[in-house]
Each structure stands twice: as structure tokens, then as C-alpha cells.
Amino acid sequence: MKAAIMGYGVVGSGVGEILINNADIIEQKLGDKIEIKHVLDLRDFPGDALEDKLTKNFEDIVCDEEVTLVCEAMGGTKPAYDFTKRLLEAGKHVVTSNKELVATYGYELLQTAKAHNVNYLFEASVGGGVPILRPLWQCLAANHIERFYGILNGTTNFILTKMYNEDMPFDEALRLAQELGYAEKDPTADIAGADVCRKTCILASISFGTHIDPEQVQTQGIQDINIRDVSYAKANGYEIKLLGYCSKLAGGKIDAIVSPFFVPKGNQIATVSDVFNGIVVVGDMVDEVFFYGRGAGSLPTASACVADMIDCAMHTEKRKNFGWGARDAAFVENHKCCKSAYFVRGEGDINAVKAAMGDVSFLSLQGAPLNEVAFITPCACESELDEKLAAIADFRIASTIRVLV
Amino acid sequence: MKAAIMGYGVVGSGVGEILINNADIIEQKLGDKIEIKHVLDLRDFPGDALEDKLTKNFEDIVCDEEVTLVCEAMGGTKPAYDFTKRLLEAGKHVVTSNKELVATYGYELLQTAKAHNVNYLFEASVGGGVPILRPLWQCLAANHIERFYGILNGTTNFILTKMYNEDMPFDEALRLAQELGYAEKDPTADIAGADVCRKTCILASISFGTHIDPEQVQTQGIQDINIRDVSYAKANGYEIKLLGYCSKLAGGKIDAIVSPFFVPKGNQIATVSDVFNGIVVVGDMVDEVFFYGRGAGSLPTASACVADMIDCAMHTEKRKNFGWGARDAAFVENHKCCKSAYFVRGEGDINAVKAAMGDVSFLSLQGAPLNEVAFITPCACESELDEKLAAIADFRIASTIRVLV
Numbered sequence: 001m002k003a004a005i006m007g008y009g010v011v012g013s014g015v016g017e018i019l020i021n022n023a024d025i026i027e028q029k030l031g032d033k034i035e036i037k038h039v040l041d042l043r044d045f046p047g048d049a050l051e052d053k054l055t056k057n058f059e060d061i062v063c064d065e066e067v068t069l070v071c072e073a074m075g076g077t078k079p080a081y082d083f084t085k086r087l088l089e090a091g092k093h094v095v096t097s098n099k100e101l102v103a104t105y106g107y108e109l110l111q112t113a114k115a116h117n118v119n120y121l122f123e124a125s126v127g128g129g130v131p132i133l134r135p136l137w138q139c140l141a142a143n144h145i146e147r148f149y150g151i152l153n154g155t156t157n158f159i160l161t162k163m164y165n166e167d168m169p170f171d172e173a174l175r176l177a178q179e180l181g182y183a184e185k186d187p188t189a190d191i192a193g194a195d196v197c198r199k200t201c202i203l204a205s206i207s208f209g210t211h212i213d214p215e216q217v218q219t220q221g222i223q224d225i226n227i228r229d230v231s232y233a234k235a236n237g238y239e240i241k242l243l244g245y246c247s248k249l250a251g252g253k254i255d256a257i258v259s260p261f262f263v264p265k266g267n268q269i270a271t272v273s274d275v276f277n278g279i280v281v282v283g284d285m286v287d288e289v290f291f292y293g294r295g296a297g298s299l300p301t302a303s304a305c306v307a308d309m310i311d312c313a314m315h316t317e318k319r320k321n322f323g324w325g326a327r328d329a330a331f332v333e334n335h336k337c338c339k340s341a342y343f344v345r346g347e348g349d350i351n352a353v354k355a356a357m358g359d360v361s362f363l364s365l366q367g368a369p370l371n372e373v374a375f376i377t378p379c380a381c382e383s384e385l386d387e388k389l390a391a392i393a394d395f396r397i398a399s400t401i402r403v404l405v
Numbered sequence: 406m407k408a409a410i411m412g413y414g415v416v417g418s419g420v421g422e423i424l425i426n427n428a429d430i431i432e433q434k435l436g437d438k439i440e441i442k443h444v445l446d447l448r449d450f451p452g453d454a455l456e457d458k459l460t461k462n463f464e465d466i467v468c469d470e471e472v473t474l475v476c477e478a479m480g481g482t483k484p485a486y487d488f489t490k491r492l493l494e495a496g497k498h499v500v501t502s503n504k505e506l507v508a509t510y511g512y513e514l515l516q517t518a519k520a521h522n523v524n525y526l527f528e529a530s531v532g533g534g535v536p537i538l539r540p541l542w543q544c545l546a547a548n549h550i551e552r553f554y555g556i557l558n559g560t561t562n563f564i565l566t567k568m569y570n571e572d573m574p575f576d577e578a579l580r581l582a583q584e585l586g587y588a589e590k591d592p593t594a595d596i597a598g599a600d601v602c603r604k605t606c607i608l609a610s611i612s613f614g615t616h617i618d619p620e621q622v623q624t625q626g627i628q629d630i631n632i633r634d635v636s637y638a639k640a641n642g643y644e645i646k647l648l649g650y651c652s653k654l655a656g657g658k659i660d661a662i663v664s665p666f667f668v669p670k671g672n673q674i675a676t677v678s679d680v681f682n683g684i685v686v687v688g689d690m691v692d693e694v695f696f697y698g699r700g701a702g703s704l705p706t707a708s709a710c711v712a713d714m715i716d717c718a719m720h721t722e723k724r725k726n727f728g729w730g731a732r733d734a735a736f737v738e739n740h741k742c743c744k745s746a747y748f749v750r751g752e753g754d755i756n757a758v759k760a761a762m763g764d765v766s767f768l769s770l771q772g773a774p775l776n777e778v779a780f781i782t783p784c785a786c787e788s789e790l791d792e793k794l795a796a797i798a799d800f801r802i803a804s805t806i807r808v809l810v
Contacts, residue, residue: 018547018690022547022548022549022689022690025546025547025548025549026546026547028614029546029726030726031726123544129690129691129692129694130694131536131540131543131544131545131694131696134539134540134543134544135536135539135540135544138536138539138712138715138716139528139536139539139540139709139712140536140708140712141430141431141434141711141712141715141716142423142427142430142431142707142708142711142712142715143427143430143708144427144430209433268676268697271673271676283708284427285419285423285427285534285704285705285707285708285711286534286698286699286704286705286708286709287534287698287699287704287705288698288699289534289535289536289696289697289698289699290695290696290697290698291536291694291695291696291697292673292694292695292696292697293691293692293693293694293695294691294692294693294694299690299691299692300690300691300692302547302690303545303547303548303688303690303691304544304691306546306547306690307543307544307545307546307547310543310546310547311543311546314725314726315723317723318720318722318723320719321434321435321436321719
């Protein structure tokens with residue numbers, strides 16, 4: 001079977017490497033070879049093993065009837081969206097690691113794939129090498145998904161781990177992540193949560209059967225996490241993690257948010273450190289399951305892309321039944337109306353806090369300033385919390401962070 | 406689509422419950438209903454929701470042409486083997502939670518399924534509700550599996566957790582497990598490791614493409630673990646876990662063993678406590694991935710069975726390409742020739758140990774008898790270790806336990 005790779009960067013070159021180096025195991029599984037006929041990239045790669053397959057012209061791929069399978073590893077939506085759509089319309093299977101494209105145009109592209117009886121698969125778009133989308137779709141198929149939450153970005157988890165384990169300030173941890181190649185020169189998409197938001201949308205779309213758009217998900221990154229919040233977490237049995245979080249609400253809508261969370265130790269998610277990813281899924285029949293592994297990197301991510309290519313190659317005649325419904329603007333509840341417990345830190349008088357907030361758990365920290373007050377609230381709506389906090393006499397809020405319960 | 410359930414015990418009744426209660430989500434995924442036409446059991450279930458489907462006669466199922474899908478949840482090999490074979494030969498898809506049957510006759514039954522162009526799936530046979538077989542086969546398809554190790558039996562993990570966290574002696578922990586319904590009246594299959602052995606065989610067969618028979622896997626249970634070994638583990642940064650362990654050796658053979666292990670804290674497997682299951686798989690491209698969840702119980706296990714039923718129903722026309730090769734007696738290396746580090750505890754003189762063993766790490770334990778010596782060896786063959794240990798002057802061995810490295 002003849003295939004093409006579009007985008008020969010970190011992931012695309014990994015796909016090439018696996019298809020060449022692990023050709024034996026692939027042929028054993030598939031009963032056929034996957035042969036790379038074209039590699040699309042605007043750059044040159046002199047001396048590369050696939051140098052003679054390189055093309056700068058997309059038409060070489062889309063017009064080649066021999067090519068029935070394409071791995072898109074270009075990233076971004078332009079021109080990836082147009083290219084993917086044309087490939088699917090031309091009756092070619094497409095697999096991708098491109099979370100931005102799937103989170104934004106997943107519904108539409110899956111519809112196109114269905115119309116042309118081909119597969120559009122993207123296991124690598126969430127959790128890198130961690131098997132998550134296929135288990136969620138297939139292995140938990142008999143469950144109503146009640147909620148999921150995950151550490152979906154290795155860069156921010158590396159930074160938080162450094163802040164937590166070594167009391168390293170945010171700026172220094174970010175610089176270190178950049179030096180080690182974990183963070184981009186412009187780290188905004190990671191740090192501000194956009195990357196986690198896209199992955200959360202894909203997980204939510206599969207879990208709840210409705211396309212969730214990044215614009216529907218309230219997203220907050222880690223740039224405002226203070227080292228003092230980290231100290232409170234450490235002193236009181238919590239980790240701090242940036243989570244993509246989604247839960248089914250009683251009325252049928254969902255709570256979907258990207259935000260830092262206080263995570264109690266003992267939760268599996270609390271064990272995920274450094275650049276690793278981890279995702280907890282709760283189904284009504286299976287209860288809690290947890291998936292863990294390398295969420296980024298050339299070969300782990302490419303491992304997931306190639307698995308999708310093998311799956312496509314096994315389903316050339318009959319398309320896999322995979323997809324979700326159209327976007328519903330009302331499906332994601334306003335985050336102000338969603339319930340959570342919160343960690344709150346601020347300056348003021350503890351008695352004023354007691355009077356206004358009622359039943360909260362105060363947290364202690366050795367060496368904290370005398371006028372610093374930190375506590376964890378009971379579960380309540382964000383708007384209700386806002387009102388209560390505003391009613392505390394002379395209280396200056398420094399941080400409010402969701403607590404995973 | 407019409408289905409049957411064989412065996413209406415813990416798992417079979419869970420399958421019935423899910424097919425009825427979660428019919429909405431199943432129909433949404435499948436675009437069709439799965440309707441239970443027959444339930445095979447020798448017992449009566451007056452008042453049960455499926456009472457009118459009950460039959461004591463297998464022929465009612467195998468001869469019913471309308472039934473195309475059967476869930477076998479009888480357990481054991483007799484009559485499950487004959488029944489399964491006849492169903493597959495009759496062109497019916499079969500799914501099962503029966504690890505004994507799959508570990509013993511998996512190759513043969515998969516061949517029968519292939520010959521008759523139907524599916525034989527058994528996600529529930531390992532890890533209960535934890536998605537593991539499908540991720541291993543499909544999501545890691547581009548990898549050579551290098552090794553896996555897992556906590557595959559909730560009963561023994563519950564007992565070990567009690568021994569570890571509460572210094573409870575083995576007998577008392579077993580009694581508690583029986584009271585709570587986690588252990589059978591005759592707990593031998595769990596305690597002595599036979600259950601873990603079967604699951605290890607299934608994982609190994611999928612991972613390495615060759616049928617691994619329970620007889621090929623050296624199996625040791627937890628009945629000989631002494632509370633003093635547990636104390637040494639606790640005092641020196643280890644957990645004690647019963648693992649199914651398998652690794653690819655340099656010459657192409659595998660090391661496959663079921664045994665208690667000292668597991669260093671920090672390894673994901675060390676976080677699996679109580680009745681939960683967890684499995685680490687290492688692939689050459691993806692590195693380490695970890696799966697965790699409920700490894701037993703009616704609904705979690707049934708959740709996996711029903712997922713397989715849905716998968717079968719989606720692949721009625723084209724059989725899933727799933728299976729492995731015939732047994733190869735030489736494929737599993739003699740465990741005496743496999744390398745591992747070991748924890749050793751015994752009575753003797755520490756200087757005699759130093760003289761005979763060379764480079765070992767001695768472990769300390771507050772309040773240990775003066776003549777007790779405990780240490781961890783470097784990685785070496787079991788036979789080499791045996792020789793060295795035998796050469797220590799006046800040393801009485803109390804325990805040797807593998808260390809996960």
C-alpha cells in the first residue's frame with residue numbers, strides 16, 4: 001500500500017523513521033507493506049533516507065491514484081484544512097497528529113470522510129503516544145462517559161513539576177524548558193492553555209458525541225500560578241496540575257474547562273510528573289480508568305500516527321464507524337454556573353473570611369505572612385463563590401484555583 | 406442484531422444489565438440494537454429482567470440462525486471450549502471474559518474464528534474493565550514490544566496492600582478479602598498465581614505473536630511472602646507486588662514469569678493499590694505506557710465484554726485481523742537463565758555475605774534481629790544467584806524476591 005507524509009518536521013520524520021525501521025512488525029500485523037511514495041515539505045533534507053521522495057507540490061500527492069493513505073503532520077489549519085479535505089474527497093484515508101485542525105474542523109472533516117467512505121483518524125492528536133482516543137471510543141463504548149480530566153501538555157507539566165519539586169519560580173522553569181527543547185521560543189500556545197484546550201475539545205467531542213469547539217471552553221494557563229500557591233499545595237497534600245477537565249452535568253450539558261487545579265495526592269493524576277501525560281476517564285459502568293505515557297516527542301507521537309495508518313490499511317474496504325455530531329452552542333454550560341471547590345489565597349482577616357464564607361477549610365503554611373489567609377471552599381458555583389468572596393470585608397484576593405474533587 | 410449470553414453469573418448478568426440499561430449509547434455508537442435472545446445457565450433466576458430468555462440447552466443458541474453474536478461468560482474450559490468452537494464454526498462471533506480458555510486454547514480458537522470469518526475477542530479476559538488488549542494490539546501496532554509487567558489480580562493486590570499499609574499478616578488479610586467478597590472460598594487460583602499466569606500468557610501472546618501456554622510460565626504466588634519482607638520493602642523505598650512480567654531477551658526468546666516483585670516507588674505500578682489493576686507496556690517507539698482501572702467486578706468486566714460485542718457488530722462483514730502464531734516450546738527462556746536483581750533475606754553473618762556475594766546493597770530495618778541480613782543483588786541469572794547464595798558460609802535463606810529494574 002502506498003502512502004504519503006505531509007510535513008517532515010518532528011512528527012513527520014518520526015513517521016518516516018518508524019515505517020522504515022519497524023517495517024517488519026507492520027507487515028506482520030497488516031499482511032502488507034506501507035511504502036512511502038511522497039513526502040511533502042517546503043524544506044530540503046539533504047542526505048535524509050526519504051530525500052528522493054520529497055516534493056514541494058501537494059498535487060503530486062492528491063493526484064496520485066496509487067497513494068491511498070496520507071499522514072498529515074503539518075500542524076495548523078492553513079493549508080492543512082484544505083489539503084485534508086481534498087485528500088478525503090479524493091478517496092484517500094488521512095491520519096493526523098494535528099490537534100488544532102481536529103479541534104476546529106473535526107466534525108466537518110469526519111463528515112467528508114464518511115461521505116467518501118474513507119477514514120480520518122487522529123489518535124496522535126491527544127496524549128501523543130498514549131493510547132486514549134481508540135480506548136475511549138471502542139473499549140469504553142458501552143459506557144456513558146461521566147467525566148474525564150487529564151494532563152495533556154508535557155511542557156506545562158514539566159514547568160509545574162520544577163516549581164513544585166524544586167521551588168523554582170515560573171520564569172526560571174520556563175527558561176529551563178526552553179533550553180531542554182520542551183518549550184517553543186514562543187511558548188504561548190502551551191503556557192496559556194490553548195494546546196490543552198484543543199485536546200480537551202477532541203476528548204469531549206468523542207466522549208459526549210457533540211463537536212466541542214475551542215471557543216466554547218473557558219481556558220486559563222499556568223502563567224499566573226504563584227510559587228506561594230505551590231507552597232500551599234505542597235504543605236497540604238495537593239499537587240498543582242494544569243488539567244483539561246470535562247464532566248456531564250445533571251441537565252445534560254457539560255462543564256468543560258482548561259485550568260490549573262489543586263489535585264489531591266492519591267489521585268492517579270497526581271502521579272504524573274515531568275513531560276508525561278495522563279488522563280483519567282470515568283464511565284458509568286467501568287468506573288475510573290487511567291492512561292499514562294509520553295504525550296509528545298517524535299517517535300511516541302509518530303507511533304500513534306503509524307498505528308492509525310495500520311488501522312486505515314486494515315479498513316480499506318469498510319470505513320470505521322467513528323465520528324460525532326455537529327456543534328451545539330448551548331451544550332457547554334457557562335463556567336460561572338459550574339460547581340467546583342476552590343483554593344483561595346488572599347490578604348485579610350481570618351475572622352472576616354469565616355464570617356463571610358462559612359464552612360471553609362483553612363490551610364496553613366509555615367512562615368506565611370500574618371495577614372495571608374488561604375482556604376478551600378466547599379463545592380459551589382463560580383458565580384456564587386465570586387459573590388461570597390466580594391462580601392469579605394477588606395480581603396484582597398491573590399489567587400483562586402479549582403480543586404479536583 | 407440478536408445475541409446470546411452463556412453463563413449468567415457475575416460477568417454474564419453484568420453484560421445483560423449493560424445491554425439493557427445502556428441500550429441508548431450502544432445504539433448511538435452502532436446504529437443498531439443488540440438484543441438478547443437467549444441466556445444459557447443451568448440455574449433459575451426468578452424475577453430477573455431476562456428470565457424469559459433463559460435456557461438450559463446450548464443447542465437453542467448454536468442452532469438459532471438469528472443469533473450472530475455470543476458472549477461466553479461461563480469460565481473454565483469445559484464445556485466452554487466445545488461450546489465456543491461450535492459457535493465459531495457455526496459462523497457466530499464470540500466474545501469472552503474467560504482467561505483460562507483463551508490462555509489455553511486461544512491460538513486454536515482464533516484459527517477457528519479466522520477459518521469461519523468471524524471474530525473471537527476477549528478484552529475482558531485481562532484487566533477486567535481496563536482497556537489493554539485492544540490498545541496493545543492496535544494503538545501500539547507500530548512498536549516492537551520490549552516488555553510489560555502488570556498487577557493483574559485484584560484479590561492478591563488487596564491482600565498485599567493490607568499487609569503493606571496495615572502490617573496485617575497474610576492469613577488475616579486473606580480472611581478479610583474473603584469476607585469482602587474479593588476472594589473465593591477456595592482462593593488457590595488467585596493466591597498461587599494461576600489467574601495472573603493466564604492473563605500474562607494472553608498479554609504475551611499478543612505482544613510477541615506466539616501462543617504462550619500457562620505451562621510455559623514459571624508461576625509463584627503470594628502465599629510465602631513474609632510480613633518481614635514487607636517491612637524491609639517499606640523501610641527501603643519499595644512496594645511488594647505480584648506481577649505478571651514478560652520481557653524480550655537479546656536472542657529472541659522471552660523471559661515470562663509470575664512472581665512477587667519488589668517495585669521501586671516512583672514506578673507507576675507502585676501506585677496501584679487495593680483491588681485495582683495496572684499494566685505497564687514498553688514499546689520501542691512509544692517508550693512506556695501505563696493502563697489502570699478496575700480489574701474485576703460485574704459491571705467493569707461486562708463493560709469490556711459489551712465493547713467487544715459492539716466491535717463484533719461493527720465488523721460483521723469483514724473480520725478484524727487479530728491473532729497470533731502457534732506455540733513454540735523453545736520461545737520462553739528457562740527462568741533459571743533469566744537475569745534479574747533480587748531481594749534476599751536470611752540469617753547469617755554479614756561479612757560472610759560480603760565475601761561471597763560481592764557488590765550487593767544491604768538493607769536496614771529497625772529492630773531486626775542481629776543475625777538477620779537482607780540485601781539487593783545486582784542483575785544476574787537466577788542460576789548464578791543460586792550458586793553464589795549456596796557459597797555463603799552458614800547462611801540460611803528465608804526469602805528471595807525479584808526486584809523490578
